[in-house]
Amino acid sequence: AQSVSQHNHHVILSEAASLELGCNYSYGGTVNLFWYVQYPGQHLQLLLKYFSGDPLVKGIKGFEAEFIKSKFSFNLRKPSVQWSDTAEYFCAVKAGSYQLTFGKGTKLSVIP
């Protein structure tokens, strides 16, 4: 079975700091990768996705993620965070016939 590991449970940053959230998955075949974001009191929404092609994908609100196949990783990055980025971020993997599998999530708190 596939699994997803997110390294950090809670990250606290000041505004304008750079962000990198780690995500590793376990599956040896072709994968489709997603980052979802859940703002306080709101629904999970898709931030970005990787299906194939350029391993550096850009999403909404200035986020990007890089797929490194050799490291089984799909880390999320943003050069300069804002207070409005305070949310919980979930990495998810879909592979083969498995359903979408989520990591435990990383809470990001941005201090003004």
Next chain:
Amino acid sequence: ETGVTQTPRHLVMGMTNKKSLKCEQHLGHNAMYWYKQSAKKPLELMFVYNFKEQTENNSVPSRFSPECPNSSHLFLHLHTLQPEDSALYLCASSPWTSGDPKNIQYFGAGTRLSVL
């Protein structure tokens, strides 16, 4: 607004109560899902429906009973729950349930359930 609406947003129930959660999607999708979101745990897939037929039950206790009368509506009937069932229950929908990577799931805002 995602096009997936869940009601109620909050629910408090006793262990002997019977209640139902409702999910409605306005996206024309054919697949619907129930997830359980607990603190410090990954989202747990509970049930999957495709064209009104249940295609997956992830070893969910029988005190949770799903119902999908049509492709737009999904219910989760609850009875004799335990305090450890307190969680955020999320509904999602997608065009279908195949392995097509473009089959992206859209989520509702969830129902926060507290079992006393």
